Structures are given as structure tokens and as C-alpha cells.
Amino acid sequence: MVMPWPPPEDDPFHPVWDPPAHHDEDTRLAAITAQRLSTDWTTRRQQITVTVQNRVIILAGTTADLETRQVAGELAWDIPGVADVCNTLRVAQHGRRQR
Numbered sequence: 001m002v003m004p005w006p007p008p009e010d011d012p013f014h015p016v017w018d019p020p021a022h023h024d025e026d027t028r029l030a031a032i033t034a035q036r037l038s039t040d041w042t043t044r045r046q047q048i049t050v051t052v053q054n055r056v057i058i059l060a061g062t063t064a065d066l067e068t069r070q071v072a073g074e075l076a077w078d079i080p081g082v083a084d085v086c087n088t089l090r091v092a093q094h095g096r097r098q099r
Contacts, residue, residue: 026052029052029079029081030050036078037075037076042071043071046062054083056085057079057084059089061090063091064092069090072089073085
């Protein structure tokens with residue numbers, strides 16, 4: 001018996017698309033980071049956005065002070081599987097200085 005077409009799972013012209021493995025890892029890292037930042041007493045009330053690309057955690061937004069910014073970066077670095085942390089958090093300015 002001859003099969004004129006290959007079965008769908010063997011079709012070289014329409015391969016089954018599998019998302020890259022790092023996508024699942026990035027999602028896991030983002031969830032863990034967000035959970036840690038929201039439960040730590042130093043960072044829980046801050047405006048921090050978490051993005052992960054290729055196991056690199058990107059922290060963006062604003063914090064109340066430099067200590068909070070540093071704690072957020074340390075919490076991200078402490079997660080197993082993280083390749084790097086890009087801490088772009090800014091410190092909120094609570095008033096303007098007069099000249």
C-alpha cells in the first residue's frame with residue numbers, strides 16, 4: 001500500500017509549531033519575580049513592571065527611594081535560573097528643589 005501524503009505529524013512542509021522552551025521559562029521567571037516583589041514589605045507598594053526576555057529580568061517603573069530600588073534588583077537576582085537583571089527602576093522625586 002502506498003500513501004500519497006505523509007501523515008500530518010510527519011509533514012515536512014507544515015511542521016508542528018512548538019513554542020521555544022525559553023518562553024515557558026521566561027513566563028515562570030516573570031511570575032516568580034512579580035510574586036516576590038508583591039510580597040516583600042520593601043517593594044510591595046511600588047510601581048514596578050516585570051518583563052522577562054531570554055531569562056533576563058527587566059524591572060521598570062518607579063520606587064520611593066534608592067534602597068527599595070536595590071532590594072527589587074536583589075530579589076530578582078535571587079531567583080534560580082536568572083541569567084541577568086536589568087534594573088531600570090527610577091526613584092520618584094517627591095518635590096522640586098528651589099534654586
